Amino acid sequence: MKSINNYIEHTALKPDCTLEDIKKLAQDALKYNFFGVCANPCYIRDLREIIQNSHPKIVCVVNFPLANQLIETTLQQTELALKQGADEIDTVLNISALKNKDYKKVSFDIKQTKEIAKDHNLKVILETDLLTKDEIKTASLLAVEGGADFVKTSTGFVKQGVGATVENVKLMYDTVNPHGLKVKASGGIKNYSQALALIEAGAQRLGTSSGVDIILGEKQNV
Numbered sequence: 001m002k003s004i005n006n007y008i009e010h011t012a013l014k015p016d017c018t019l020e021d022i023k024k025l026a027q028d029a030l031k032y033n034f035f036g037v038c039a040n041p042c043y044i045r046d047l048r049e050i051i052q053n054s055h056p057k058i059v060c061v062v063n064f065p066l067a068n069q070l071i072e073t074t075l076q077q078t079e080l081a082l083k084q085g086a087d088e089i090d091t092v093l094n095i096s097a098l099k100n101k102d103y104k105k106v107s108f109d110i111k112q113t114k115e116i117a118k119d120h121n122l123k124v125i126l127e128t129d130l131l132t133k134d135e136i137k138t139a140s141l142l143a144v145e146g147g148a149d150f151v152k153t154s155t156g157f158v159k160q161g162v163g164a165t166v167e168n169v170k171l172m173y174d175t176v177n178p179h180g181l182k183v184k185a186s187g188g189i190k191n192y193s194q195a196l197a198l199i200e201a202g203a204q205r206l207g208t209s210s211g212v213d214i215i216l217g218e219k220q221n222v
Helices: 019-032 041-050 071-083 095-099 103-117 133-146 166-179 192-201 211-220
Strands: 008-012 036-039 057-062 088-092 122-125 150-152 182-186 205-208
Touching: 008 019, 008 182, 008 211, 019 036, 019 041, 019 211, 036 041, 041 057, 041 071, 057 071, 071 088, 071 103, 088 103, 095 103, 095 133, 103 122, 103 133, 122 133, 133 150, 133 166, 150 166, 150 205, 166 182, 166 192, 192 205, 192 211, 205 211
Parallel strands: 008 036, 008 205, 036 057, 057 088, 088 122, 122 150, 150 182, 182 205
Antiparallel strands: none
């Protein structure tokens, strides 16, 4: 297995996140050689000014966190994020459409977003805390159909949600891996042992605000 820093997308998505938080996010990512940083659209330009080369990758969330925007808004967010320097896009799947069994809309929204993202990785957040196991599998297959590059577990914003679990990551991995997609685990990842278990279940990326703690835990193997 690669060193765990190569899996981590160091994240700052809280609504009260400040520019100083973003600067520290970038500094930590550079210091510990994380794979990437993940932030809201308003801070992508600031991150690009700090991170002026191709690593760490800059990841921007769109249609986040409630998945309640019009697709036209999501597409515009995606286009602007890329213009401001984002390397990858994480979008929240239209959960209401999934619950309504409007699968055509779910996959078409993903397809349209991928057409804007082009050769930039597109990750589709399923929000697994709100879905049944069958819905997780269906949503994963719709992400495949829409041309996404990753499926992702969670936004981390569901009240009383647990976020990424080994069981759900394995289900997502088993569903999408035969089709060439990857899995990003996010939501509630706090320590090294938890991160390792998710990687062993199939996660190729970890979205977490606890990246530094996880790295220190790797050194202590805890």
